[in-house]
Amino acid sequence: MIMSKPQLEQYLQTYFGFSTFRPGQKDIIDAVLNKRNVFAVLPTGTGKSICYQLPAMLLSGTVIVVSPLLSLMTDQVKQLKATGFKKVAALNSMLSYQEREMLLQEIDSYKLLYLSPEMLQSKRILSRIQSLKISLFVIDEAHCISQWGHEFRPDYLRIKQVHQLLHKPPLLALTATATPDVQQDIMEALQVPDVEKFIYPMDKPNICLVVERVNHIKEKEDKLVEIIKHYTVPTLLYFSSRDEAARVASILQAKVQDRNIAYYHGGLDNQDRLLIQQQFMNRQLDVICCTNAFGMGINKKDIQLVIHYHFPSQIESFIQEIGRAGRNGQESVSVTLYHEYDRIIPQRLLDSELPDDGLVKLMLQQIYNSEVSIEELKDEFMLKANGVEPHWRFFRYQLEKLKIIEQDRINISNISFKDAVLSLQKTIEQRYQYKYNKLNEMLEWLHTKGCRRKELFSHFQDHIQKPSNMCCDYCDFQWENWRPAFEQSNSKNQDWRTSLKEMLYQGE
Structure with a gap:
């Protein structure tokens, strides 16, 4: 779909009340309308959501948006409806059973659907979405894949499989903050070919x-x-x-x-x-x-x-x-x-983010020494982990990676007990090392003796914008x-x- 800048600006004015695009918006929207896979980094507050909301109004079919927070979905749905765009909904846990069923029955009438990564793991919901003509698959706040996916929200790392099950529609991943390493982590998690990148300065000079x-x-x-x-x-x-x-x-x-x-x-x-x-x-x-x-x-x-x-x-x-x-x-x-x-x-917060080695080894022993269902394994794990649900989600995802859990069944024939223990211990050690390196970066910035703006953004970009007022x-x-x-x-x-x-x- 090729549109001139005046045409797009007319739609921007009609739907959102803005006469011109902010830096980056038009280039990203052009790429999206031409069905290209896009990864974009735009500073917080520069209108990332318009990069998929405007295409949703122009493209045929449905735009799926993977969003991290209930409050974020609710706020964006409310704002869009206030503009007069009614074909938008959020499919989340705040809906009653009756509301969710009604939405699923009418799902093909919506142009824009917000869901959490966890909601996309529902077989019933996924089957309904598979029946749609999906014009764009969006991951809003894509840094959550790297920041949250490895620990307490592993369903972020399952987005790749969902995208494939939906026949790989054009993908747009948006975030405000991503170092080159985090960008690479996101791309590896999604495994989408031929991605066009739009990386804009993250520092806000005001x-x-x-x-x-x-x-x-x-x-x-x-x-x-x-x-x-x-x-x-x-x-x-x-x-x-x-x-x-x-x-x-x-x-x-x-x-x-x-x-x-x-x-x-x-x-x-x-x-x-x-x-x-x-x-x-x-x-x-x-x-x-x-x-x-x-x-x-x-x-x-x-x-x-x-x-x-x-x-x-x-x-x-x-x-x-x-x-x-x-x-x-x-x-x-x-x-x-x-x-x-x-x-x-x-x-202290970092030390509590992952299950300890002793618990991991104990639960692996139970898997290898006795026949146990996933439900029984979860009950036992939660009991020993003092009810910390994120620890169970991490453990289960690692079992899936090792193919100890396949198609909701336990299978110990793919890897030995010793190798499974070593693999999980290594993963936990690597994640802790990564997180402590991140913490040390933050501490170094707090103790810096030079310009705070230059030091803060040196991890993300080579050039720092000139402050519009005071600097630091x-x-x-x-x-x-x-x-x-x-x-x-x-x-x-x-x-x-x-x-x-x-x-x-x-x-x-």
């Missing part, structure tokens, strides 16, 4: 990078209160701990009376999470204390401040999180409050020189459960 060292936790809390009081702009505060996110939100609510503050993490139920997200989008909340469960794909254009109370375990995550600021090019600031003991938190705390940043436009939120501070009750009452 975000200033600041690291402030503190000597004790009380100093960190005091600095946070001071910043939140003085700079009343939409703000994200990132934590590695759910409990800390809730604790600090409580402190801020008590000490900063004129800000609308809430906390958000994966432990909240879906209803609460969606409501908090919507309140933040509508400026009823303007400060969110959150874990990394919040923010991916959130299209909020007025965020100007991102604070890391805890730093993440890898640079890729850090760049994704700070990139949620300054979507409209406004001057924004990323602040990391760093205490030397903070490094203990990501170390090493080069030129001063708090008194940052004068963001202050915007008032739409309502007084209110607990989200109270808001939910009001909404439900009004709907009766």
Whole structure:
């Protein structure tokens, strides 16, 4: 399908209200419309979703989008329907049985379908999708293949098989952050030939990078209160701990009376999470204390401040999180409050991400010494792993790779017990080494003695864009020189459960 730039811009204006494309969008869309396989890296906030949403409106058939988070799917479906595009749906666990069945019955009426990688493993859902004419297969936030697939979401590594079962429609993999090594990991996982790459600079010149060292936790809390009081702009505060996110939100609510503050993490139920997200989008909340469960794909254009109370375990995550600021090019600031003991938190999290060698060997002994079904194996594994589901998912995926599990049955004839143990132990060791190397990169950046912008993005690109405002705390940043436009939120501070009750009452 060949379209001129004026034609595409007319569709862009009609459907999305934009008169011109942002850098990278048109080239990617041209390639997609011409049925080429595409891998694209565009900075956070530069409109990656339009690269498949606009083609979905123009191509015949259905566009399948593999998306990592329920909140991300929900937000994008809602935004598309608000533009008048109704042939879009998210097939996820939030649907009731009746809603899911109705959607499956009418699945061929949709032009755009969002699913998680786990949902694509459902035989019933996959069989319905196989009946469709699929014009494009999209993997949004494709870095999740490398970042999550090897550990707690191995269904990301099964996307290759799903793509093949769907007769290999044109593929588009999109992400905001991927080093050359991560790009290679993604390509190896997908095994798609003749991929056209579009790699754009990941650094956003309007975000200033600041690291402030503190000597004790009380100093960190005091600095946070001071910043939140003085700079009343939409703000994200990132934590590695759910409990800390809730604790600090409580402190801020008590000490900063004129800000609308809430906390958000994966432990909240879906209803609460969606409501908090919507309140933040509508400026009823303007400060969110959150874990990394919040923010991916959130299209909020007025965020100007991102604070890391805890730093993440890898640079890729850090760049994704700070990139949620300054979507409209406004001057924004990323602040990391760093205490030397903070490094203990990501170390502990990394140490708990994979099953230990002893458990792996014990469960392999059970497989080789007695006849056991997969269901019995899972029950025993979960009992011994204290109910940690991601450990089981990792273990099962490794058994599938070794062909100990084939077609949902256990088969020990393909590999010896000794070789199976050595293989799994080697995989676990390699993954830990990889993750600790990533953590060390993050720590090196926090301790850098030079320009933070150059050091942060040196892993991703050769050329660094010139800052449009202040650069970093090493080069030129001063708090008194940052004068963001202050915007008032739409309502007084209110607990989200109270808001939910009001909404439900009004709907009766």
